[in-house]
Amino acid sequence: MPLRISDLLARPDLALSVAYDVPEPLRARPVDAATVSDLLQPGKWLQGGELLMFVGLLLPMEPAACRAYVQDVADGGAACLALGLGQGLPYQEAPGPLVDAARVAGLPLLTVPDEVPFIAVTKAVFDARAHEQREVLARAFATQRRLTAAAAGDGLRPMLQEWTEATGVGAAVLDPLGRLLAAGGDPGTGTDGAPPDEARDLIERVAARGLRGSAASTVAGRQLEVQPLGARTLRGLLLLTGRPDAAARSVVPGLVSLLSLELERRHLHDEPERRRRSALLSELLAGEGPGAERARDLLASAGLAADRVRGVVVEAPGGPNDGAREAAAQEMAAALALALPGGLVRVAGGTIEAVAGEESGIREVLGRFAPHRPAGIGPATAPESVRVSLRQAAGLLGVSRAAGEPAEARQSETSRLLLDLGDRHTLLGYADSVLGPLDLADNGGELLATLAAWLETGGAWDATSRRLGVHRHTVRNRLDKVMALTGRRLDDADDRFDLWLATRIRRGGTPPAGGAVTDASR
Known part of the structure; x- marks a missing residue:
């Protein structure tokens, strides 16, 4: 417990008294130190919490002078004043102007009797402070021992x-x-x-x-x-x-x-468990991949029961040598495994691959555990198709590196980002190189519209035929002709992406004035 003014007043060996009826809240003020000064302006030498003792040798006992002195002491942060009384000293009792000034300023004023030297008060204050610090130290040691045992x-x-x-x-x-x-x-x-x-x-x-x-x-x-x-x-x-x-x-x-x-x-x-989960991810991505039921079982064994999942690829951090790079990559992978529900994460060469539920705050996790690292987030897929999502996520690393933030393949956000990064004339030239053979065909407009609808529906034949109002066999015939004219295969991921990107560029608008206009309807 801290030493308070009331504690000093209660000590019979000090015989301290109050010069006026000091309220209890003021008596409860803590005293941190004791000092002696008869300067007329001692406030600037105080640090706060002091019991300031003086004899009033230089202080004129006039109301204005006493008010100025008391205010200076109060502004310095002193806990209270103590006036020494006795034979050979200026005062045998507290002067009225000083008492009035202390009462108005709310500063406790004590008196020290002739038989008690100032050094006795100082020693009492510092002994009490030392005892308080020993108690604090003892309680701290006791608490530390309890924590260590726990x-x-x-x-x-x-x-x-x-x-x-x-x-x-x-x-x-x-x-x-x-x-x-x-x-x-x-x-x-x-x-x-x-x-x-x-x-x-x-x-x-x-x-x-x-x-x-x-x-x-x-x-x-x-x-x-x-x-x-x-x-x-x-x-x-x-x-x-x-x-x-x-x-x-x-x-x-x-x-x-x-x-x-x-x-x-x-x-x-948790290292063995992280290794187990890394092995599960490797099995999920191996060869042709497991069937739908096995894929869901693998995810469930890792605590990931989401119906749809996303692939996440992060460019691993560098280092001065191979050992440092591997250690940094493993450390980042471990952090991601802890943060992502299911924790399916592995280090694959210069990247870190992960599988997460569709709604798992992936961006927040990347911002905290892989800040400023290029990262791609694949589209949501069924568990057995997560390799496709991971492949698209890996393809977005370049986009992320250029944009300075994770790139996400979700509902045209990534395509918009990719298209915004490129020069419009260059992009249109790319689209013309891919779709140019269709532009020259007699029914090129139909072929382009059919291709775009099929890509937008995710390759769903029935949905495409309903959207266009034609039979599904007509859709198949048109797309067969698209493949024959462009030399691209719709079952090849790279060719399919090229066709998708080209149609997106065509739908994106026209180039600035003076450029050639290329439109999917021509």
Whole structure:
């Protein structure tokens, strides 16, 4: 407990008295130090919280002078004034102008009797402060021992519970995306385990900086603090809700270290599981790939039960040598495996491949665990067709590299980005080189319209025939003629992409004035 003015007044050996009826809130002020000065303007030499003792040798006991002196002391942050009385000193009792000035300024004024030297008061203050610091240190050691014992147990929760019981401060460990991993007592999270809304900004700020700093704020009287966890890379975040006292504050670094060690232990412990999941992904992508039922079983065994999945490809980080590059790639793959539900991730040469559910916040995960890395996100497909999605994702790495953000193959967003990156005349020239043979055919307009409709419906014959109002056999005949004229095969992924891109370019509009107009209707 801090030393307060009331504690000094209660000590019979000091025999201190109040010069006026000091209210209880003022008597409860903490005293951090004791000093002696008879300067007329001592305020600039104070640091705050002092018991300032003086004898009034130089101070004129006039109302204006006393008010100026007391205000200067109060502005300096002193906890109280103490006037020495006695034989051979200027005053035998507190002068009225000084008492009035102290009462008006709200500064406690004490008197020190003749038989008590100032050094006795100073020694009492510093002895009390030393005792307080020893108590803080003892409580800190006790809390640290409790945390260390809990760290020998299983998981994060025992440590968080010991912390909360010892300090009264709520605590929770979150993953780098702000998702709750464990909590001790009441960390201030919602019923769904989510951190309080007012902590979101702090979490985002700290997570974005990795291990380089913490953040704290007070919202509606509630103190929030976020500390990064991890040894070499960010593994999680510690959220504290409450105001730690001095003892608890000194233990926070120890708590951060123990929680970081536990997260690193978890990371190493999960290595066999990550290898298993990497092998599952390799089986999913091997050869012709498994059938639909086997593909779904493989995903389900990894905890990924989504009906539709996406392929994700990230360009692996570089390094000064092959060993460093491999280590950096494996570290990034491990982080992605932790963040993506199902964790199907593998390192494949210079890229990292992953499979994730259709709705799994992929962009947010990439922004946190693969920032500034070229990345492609394939379209949503059935599990047995995820190789197609991965192939398209790999094809988007160049687009992502040019755009400076992940490129996603979803409902024309990628095509729009790709078309925006290219020169319009060049793109139209490319489209003419692919579709030019159809332009020269007698029924070229029909052939182009049929091709575009078939590509837009994902190669669905019935849907194409309904859209065009013709029989499906007519659709097949027209597309056979398209393949014969262009020399492209619709069952070849590269040829199909070239045809799709060319039709998209044609639909994109005309070039600037002065350029040739190329339209799918001609």
